Amino acid sequence: MTENKIRVLVVDDQNVVRDGFVAILSFYSDIEVVGQAEDGIRALELVEETRPDVILLDLVMPRQDGLTTIPMIKEIAPESRILVLTSFDEGERVFQAIKSGALGYLLKDVTREQLVQAIRDVAQGLATLHPSIAFKLINEINHPTKLLYTADPLTPRELDTLRLIAHGLSNQEIALELNVNERTIAKKVSSILAKLHLANRTQAALYALRKGLDEG
Numbered sequence: 001m002t003e004n005k006i007r008v009l010v011v012d013d014q015n016v017v018r019d020g021f022v023a024i025l026s027f028y029s030d031i032e033v034v035g036q037a038e039d040g041i042r043a044l045e046l047v048e049e050t051r052p053d054v055i056l057l058d059l060v061m062p063r064q065d066g067l068t069t070i071p072m073i074k075e076i077a078p079e080s081r082i083l084v085l086t087s088f089d090e091g092e093r094v095f096q097a098i099k100s101g102a103l104g105y106l107l108k109d110v111t112r113e114q115l116v117q118a119i120r121d122v123a124q125g126l127a128t129l130h131p132s133i134a135f136k137l138i139n140e141i142n143h144p145t146k147l148l149y150t151a152d153p154l155t156p157r158e159l160d161t162l163r164l165i166a167h168g169l170s171n172q173e174i175a176l177e178l179n180v181n182e183r184t185i186a187k188k189v190s191s192i193l194a195k196l197h198l199a200n201r202t203q204a205a206l207y208a209l210r211k212g213l214d215e216g
Contacts (some may be wrong), residue, residue: 005032006123009052011043011069012085013061015188017108017189021056024112031119040072053123057102058084067093067168071101081122085115093168095202095209103194104128141143159213162186165201166208171181 007102008031010021018036025031029072034050037043039061047055056094057071059066070082084097094105102181106115107130118128154162157178164174171189176184205212 005030006119007032007034007050007053008039008119009033009035009043009050009055009080010045011037011055012042012058013038017058019023021115024115025119028116031116033034037082038062040066040069041121043069044072044076047073047080051077052080055080056085058080058098059084059088067096067100070102072099073102081125082130083118083122087111091188096166096168099209106130141191144191149199154192158188159194160184162192162204162208163213165192166205166213167204 008025009075010018012018012021012080014092015038018038022033022036025033034052035046037046041064042181043055057066057069057073067084073080073082077187082102084102085108086093087108097105103125104118104127105195106118106128110118110130114131121128130134160178161174164177165206171185172182177183178185189204192204193201196207197206198207
């Protein structure tokens with residue numbers, strides 16, 4: 001094995017997607033795929049075994065998803081760089097992935113040239129973001145005045161809901177987590193947005209992340 005090869009671990013729950021990535025990367029002499037994993041649990045095992053330079057990580061997977069796996073990878077192998085490659089560009093997922101330690105975030109509609117360049121950039125410690133995601137981040141960061149404390153304090157259950165929004169959970173997932181009806185969560189989300197003077201879930205997630213509420 002050549003020393004200067006970028007060692008890549010591919011993590012995705014779909015066999016055909018993993019095979020596609022491996023096939024694409026096999027054409028590049030400076031990249032070597034050192035393993036494949038179908039979920040976050042298997043990914044952690046392979047990270048420990050192979051110590052990859054770059055981890056191509058899907059977010060939505062069974063058993064253990066990508067958002068849960070990112071901080072665990074950083075604990076096991078802080079030197080490994082994480083490049084999220086997913087079909088989802090929801091703001092709260094982006095913020096949480098980057099806050100947890102991902103260095104890149106791409107959508108699966110990128111070209112093979114964009115994918116390979118992103119792997120090379122991330123391997124060198126350079127952040128890389130899909131253009132639409134970069135725009136979302138810049139737009140949110142440029143409007144900090146919308147993130148205000150409220151004179152009408154959130155209830156304990158609304159705070160719980162806000163923390164879970166910051167972790168990228170949907171209303172259905174939050175309802176399961178808190179053992180309540182999904183319609184109850186929808187009402188709580190509306191109340192949170194009204195109390196904090198926010199326009200959408202993305203702003204609510206960013207608010208929670210900035211205030212450190214996701215760590216509570």
